[in-house]
Amino acid sequence: xxxxxxxKAAPFPYDNVDTDQIIPAQFLKLLQKKGLxxxxxxxxxxxxxxxxxxxxILNDPRYRDASILIAGKNFxxxxxxxxxxxxxxxxxxxxxxxxxxxxxxxxxxxxNGLACIALPESVLxxxxxxxxxxxxxxxxxxxxKVIEYDDRSLEFNVDEYARxxxxxxxxxxxxxxRNYLNRIEEYEKRMPSFAARGIDSVTRRILEG
Amino acid sequence: MHLTITDKIWxxxxxxxxxxxxxxxxxxxxxxxxxxxxAFSDMREKGYRIRRPDLTLAVMxxxxxxxxxxxxxxxxxxxQQMDALWKNARDFDVPLLDxxxxxxxxxxxxxxxxxxxxxxxxxAAGDSHTSTHxxxxxxxxxxxxxxxxxxxxxxxLWIKKPKQFRITMNGEPRMGVTPKDLxxxxxxxxxxxGAIGHIIEFGGSAISGMGVEGRMTLCNMSIEAGARTAIVxxxxxxxxxxxxxxxxxxxxxxxxxxxxxxxxxxxKAEYDKSISFDVRDVKPMVTWGTNPAMVAPVxxxxxxxxxxxxxxxxxxxxxALKYMDLRPGQPITDIxxxxxxxxxxxxxxxxxxxxxxxxxxxxxxSPDVRAFLVPGSEWVRRKAxxxxxxxxxxxxxxxxxxSGCSMCxxxxxxxxxxxxxxxxxxxxxxxxxxxxxxxxxxxxxxxAAAAAVYGRFVDVTELDLDREVLSLA
Numbered sequence: 001x002x003x004x005x006x007x008k009a010a011p012f013p014y015d016n017v018d019t020d021q022i023i024p025a026q027f028l029k030l031l032q033k034k035g036l037x038x039x040x041x042x043x044x045x046x047x048x049x050x051x052x053x054x055x056x057i058l059n060d061p062r063y064r065d066a067s068i069l070i071a072g073k074n075f076x077x078x079x080x081x082x083x084x085x086x087x088x089x090x091x092x093x094x095x096x097x098x099x100x101x102x103x104x105x106x107x108x109x110x111x112n113g114l115a116c117i118a119l120p121e122s123v124l125x126x127x128x129x130x131x132x133x134x135x136x137x138x139x140x141x142x143x144x145k146v147i148e149y150d151d152r153s154l155e156f157n158v159d160e161y162a163r164x165x166x167x168x169x170x171x172x173x174x175x176x177x178r179n180y181l182n183r184i185e186e187y188e189k190r191m192p193s194f195a196a197r198g199i200d201s202v203t204r205r206i207l208e209g
Numbered sequence: 210m211h212l213t214i215t216d217k218i219w220x221x222x223x224x225x226x227x228x229x230x231x232x233x234x235x236x237x238x239x240x241x242x243x244x245x246x247x248a249f250s251d252m253r254e255k256g257y258r259i260r261r262p263d264l265t266l267a268v269m270x271x272x273x274x275x276x277x278x279x280x281x282x283x284x285x286x287x288x289q290q291m292d293a294l295w296k297n298a299r300d301f302d303v304p305l306l307d308x309x310x311x312x313x314x315x316x317x318x319x320x321x322x323x324x325x326x327x328x329x330x331x332x333a334a335g336d337s338h339t340s341t342h343x344x345x346x347x348x349x350x351x352x353x354x355x356x357x358x359x360x361x362x363x364x365x366l367w368i369k370k371p372k373q374f375r376i377t378m379n380g381e382p383r384m385g386v387t388p389k390d391l392x393x394x395x396x397x398x399x400x401x402x403g404a405i406g407h408i409i410e411f412g413g414s415a416i417s418g419m420g421v422e423g424r425m426t427l428c429n430m431s432i433e434a435g436a437r438t439a440i441v442x443x444x445x446x447x448x449x450x451x452x453x454x455x456x457x458x459x460x461x462x463x464x465x466x467x468x469x470x471x472x473x474x475x476x477k478a479e480y481d482k483s484i485s486f487d488v489r490d491v492k493p494m495v496t497w498g499t500n501p502a503m504v505a506p507v508x509x510x511x512x513x514x515x516x517x518x519x520x521x522x523x524x525x526x527x528x529a530l531k532y533m534d535l536r537p538g539q540p541i542t543d544i545x546x547x548x549x550x551x552x553x554x555x556x557x558x559x560x561x562x563x564x565x566x567x568x569x570x571x572x573x574x575s576p577d578v579r580a581f582l583v584p585g586s587e588w589v590r591r592k593a594x595x596x597x598x599x600x601x602x603x604x605x606x607x608x609x610x611x612s613g614c615s616m617c618x619x620x621x622x623x624x625x626x627x628x629x630x631x632x633x634x635x636x637x638x639x640x641x642x643x644x645x646x647x648x649x650x651x652x653x654x655x656x657a658a659a660a661a662v663y664g665r666f667v668d669v670t671e672l673d674l675d676r677e678v679l680s681l682a
Contacts, residue, residue: 015521016401016500020639025618029272029286031246031293043641072521074402077435077500078637080337081244082353100405103371103437104337108353159369160228172355173257176363180232183224184260184365187234194458194465195236195330198263199304203455207323209310 003143003167005094005115007067009136010057011128017071018078019105023087025079036083037090068138070127071098075116076105085112095140097147099124110162113169115140117147117156142167211475214442215373215408218348218472222331230369236330237264238360239316240303242294243271243620244335248358249297259301260364266325267298267305270315271620273613275583278309282622301361314586314612317341317554321425322588324454328443328469333360337432338554338636343408344424345451346443346472351432371437374407377485378415385670386491387564388423389556389634389653391415392430393494397504399484404436407482410474411441415488420682421450422558429555430636433501443469493669495541496638496651498529503638505541507656507668513537532640533648534628542666544650548631549574549661550643552583552610553617556634556654560682561585562593565658566601567678568669574606575664581623582607583615596681607661619644632660 027039044056052059058066075098076084085108088096095115109116117140119127130136130149139148142163147154165172188196199207212220225232238261245267252258259265269291274281283291291308298305306313312323317338320326328346332339335357342349350368352360360366378391396403409431416424424441431439448466451457458465492506503526505511514526514537530537535544551557551565562584574580582602584590590612593599599609616623617635619642625631627646634657638649652660655669 013521013524015525016502018500018637018639020637020642024641024645025620028243029290029620031250031290033247043645048645074405074435077401077405078337078433078639080335080339080351080353082247082355085353100402100435102435103405104351104353107368108355111353111355159230161230161367161369164228172367173359173362176232176359176365176367180225180363180365184234184363187224188364191234191236192329192465192468193461194327194468197458198261199266199325199456200263204304207310207312207455208305208307209312 003141005140005142007094007138008065009068009070009127009131009138010063010066011131012057012069012071013128015072016074016077019076019081019084019102020078022076022084023081028081028083033083033086035090036087037092040087040091062135067092067094069093069096070124070131071096072124073099073121075101077102080104082108085109085114089114097124097127110165111172113166115142115166117158119156123154211477211479213373213410213474213478213480214346214440214472215348215410218329218331219370224365230367232365232367233331235333235360235364235366237325237332239320239332239334240265240267240357241270241316241336242290244354245297245357246290246293247354248361249301251358252361257362259303259361262302262304264364265303265361266320267294267303268316268319269294269306269308269313271614271618273308273313274621275610275613275615275623278611287621310587312586312588314588315554315557315614317429318558318585318589321345322454322586324451324457327451327457328447329472333366338429340432340436340438341425341429341554343428343438343440344421345447346441346469348440349438371408372406372481374404374409374436375480375483376409376411377413377483378411378488379413379485380415380487380489381418382415382488382491383670385655385672386488386493387653387655388419388426390491390494391488392427393496393501393504393651394491396430396434396501397494399434401433401500401502402435404431404434407436409436409439411439413485416441417444420560421446422560425558426555430501433636442473493653493656495656495666497533497535497541498526499532499638499640501636501638501651503529507541507666509541511535511537511539511541542668545630545665546632546650546660547578547629548625549578549580549657550583550616550631550633550635551654551657552581552585552615553635554585555636557583557585557589559589559592561634561654562589562598563678563682565654566598567674568655568658568672569605569607569662570601570675570678572605572662574661577664578661580607580661581610581616583610584612586612601678616643618642625649632657632666
């Protein structure tokens with residue numbers, strides 16, 4: 001993941017965009033994460049016959065190649081489906097700017113290199129209006145924690161853990177195993193018995209039936 | 210230092226901390242067929258193993274057919290996803306409650322009822338409604354698929370400690386007002402993002418007076434207010450609920466209870482945010498819009514968007530009314546419904562079924578309504594049948610189904626047809642949630658039962674309930 005993310009921004013003036021809208025449940029039956037971009041915002045993007053809805057923002061010729069969304073508040077609430085992030089990334093979205101994010105969505109985004117940047121409402125409104133007037137290209141500089149556009153520069157806050165993950169893109173599993181396997185093993189030795197006892201083979205057979 | 214229950218469980222499980230993010234040991238991991246396949250295939254590719262299969266429980270729930278065990282209706286993709294879990298569980302030696310298991314059900318119903326979920330534990334699952342397990346006094350987290358894989362391989366999770374939000378509910382709700390109504394009322398008050406970044410700790414006399422299953426409904430719905438998760442201090446009711454569960458402690462029961470009794474928030478503990486309300490003011494609630502915060506009391510009306518000041522919110526309301534095909538100012542009791550769904554991880558436990566049956570006994574549903582009763586687990590189904598509840602439901606005209614997520618998420622064949630309107634005990638009224646074009650009103654099981662009989666919403670606080678059925682609770 002580069003330290004700087006650049007792209008065209010689209011106004012996405014909706015609050016409470018839930019992950020059911022980002023990707024409907026019917027597309028969760030696919031067993032892989034590649035290729036989900038075509039189902040992104042499926043019911044907002046396409047009508048019942050599968051034709052693009054002219055009034056949906058990403059179908060607007062001006063924003064078809066946008067890679068940054070300027071949303072409202074509470075983006076990505078609801079279901080934990082990581083498919084929502086996979087669909088955004090597969091479609092080509094590199095960053096979402098919003099007033100706030102669903103917690104699980106935010107965590108999923110970090111793990112897939114999708115930058116989620118929280119900004120105040122007034123700033124978002126200004127950016128959306130700017131993007132509506134004419135093409136808006138943004139650069140999100142994760143290293144310096146600033147967003148640059150036109151001749152302006154906006155500071156933002158992002159938690160350090162997320163920033164590091166976004167910038168290094170390292171596998172969290174490899175990282176944990178390399179640095180903390182010993183401590184995990186030690187922890188398991190001192191767990192209280194009710195917590196440490198898992199499903200024994202006899203009970204397992206009864207439950208599985 | 211004055212600690213909350215969250216602080217205590219967090220501290221006991223924290224293995225490391227980096228940049229304010231903790232590495233927590235995860236004591237129990239539930240997994241289902243929808244959010245696990247990518248994790249399993251990546252593990253295969255990388256040669257990973259599951260660290261503690263014995264602390265892991267796989268359950269088929271989202272796709273499972275609920276019409277029949279012998280001749281189930283299912284599409285090819287659902288079958289593939291269930292087959293994949295079966296193969297993954299076998300290859301990675303994970304205990305699996307498959308479609309035919311006598312204990313199959315929705316993970317958030319199965320975990321607590323089997324005693325897989327216990328007080329003081331950390332619990333994770335690739336499902337947002339994992340907050341449900343907090344009702345037992347556990348710290349539970351809904352996670353994405355990358356994190357599912359992380360828990361599989363390391364039995365830990367990197368997680369930022371949420372801020373803490375204390376919600377105190379005092380008083381005794383009026384007859385007919387249920388935990389679901391309290392949940393919807395709360396979400397209406399604080400909004401869909403009201404608890405983002407927070408764990409909600411519920412307390413107060415209404416919570417201690419509430420049954421453990423009701424607390425599950427409340428914790429379950431917390432995610433709809435944006436909460437990272439929710440928790441309730443365990444008490445005697447919790448211990449009673451777990452006492453003979455198949456996976457609860459046996460020889461070390463007393464020792465475990467002794468520890469669980471310490472899981473209380475210190476009286477002087479501080480919270481980042483707190484609110485309290487009196488539940489006596491709460492009425493049965495009905496959602497009118499396309500997120501759970503768009504909710505009104507049953508004696509209220511659909512709002513008029515023209516009266517909303519905020520431009521973006523007005524647009525959102527207009528869009529919701531259009532999707533829901535409702536008029537501004539329409540009384541809630543004028544809304545006619547076509548489908549009733551009593552089910553889901555929110556409201557399909559035995560107490561929910563008893564609540565619905567207490568009104569349905571001796572009554573028939575409207576001929577214009579199709580009504581589904583989908584128990585939260587096969588065990589709940591058997592327990593209900595032993596009490597004769599299935600006869601009450603079937604005699605009234607409900608379809609008595611097998612367990613699964615069913616019409617809450619419409620991944621199996623159970624769905625609300627386009628343009629039809631459902632009274633649903635589930636958790637999400639998002640556009641297209643119960644099927645493409647489906648219109649959802651979230652309500653309690655009792656409200657759903659009454660709506661099935663009248664074909665529209667009615668105020669259940671004015672109805673006669675069967676005392677004998679209620680006493681089964």
